[in-house]
Amino acid sequence: MSENCLFCKIVAGEIPSEKGFEDELCVAFNDISPQAPTHILVIPREHFASLDEAQENHRETLGHLLLTAARIAREKGFAEDGYRVVINTNEAGGQTVFHLHVHLLGGRQFVFPPG
Numbered sequence: 001m002s003e004n005c006l007f008c009k010i011v012a013g014e015i016p017s018e019k020g021f022e023d024e025l026c027v028a029f030n031d032i033s034p035q036a037p038t039h040i041l042v043i044p045r046e047h048f049a050s051l052d053e054a055q056e057n058h059r060e061t062l063g064h065l066l067l068t069a070a071r072i073a074r075e076k077g078f079a080e081d082g083y084r085v086v087i088n089t090n091e092a093g094g095q096t097v098f099h100l101h102v103h104l105l106g107g108r109q110f111v112f113p114p115g
Contacts, residue, residue, distance in 0.1 A: 002047045007099035011045050021072055025064045028072055028104075036084075037107030038076060042069050049098040051089045069104040078106035086114075 001008040009015040011027055020040060021028040031039040044061045048054055054062060066085065073079040083106035088094035 002099070005047055005099050006097055007043050007101065008047050011043065021068065025061055026068055028068060031103070036105040038078060038105065040072060040104040042072070042102040042104060044100060048100050050095060050100055051087050054100065065102045069102050072104060073106055076106070081106070082110070084110045
């Protein structure tokens with residue numbers, strides 16, 4: 001746990017969130033500033049700042065985050081219509097909280113390339 005990290009505090013239960021899923025590796029909760037009708041963040045319990053800082057020992061966690069996002073999309077009923085999974089990395093990549101996290105977005109049509 002990083003002591004000043006917002007997401008570490010959510011994982012620890014120090015900051016309340018609408019957790020929709022949690023297991024031994026990750027926690028999922030609604031984004032407080034949704035960019036789609038469904039916007040869920042899936043975060044690892046272990047703190048590492050970004051995808052750029054991920055190491056070989058994070059391989060299982062990274063795969064688990066993606067599989068969890070797909071599971072949530074199926075459970076929420078929008079997987080068949082489609083959804084977007086995004087990992088913003090570092091400041092120029094749009095990352096604002098420096099604890100790796102996966103954005104799961106659904107419930108509307110998405111365009112490519114994203115803005």
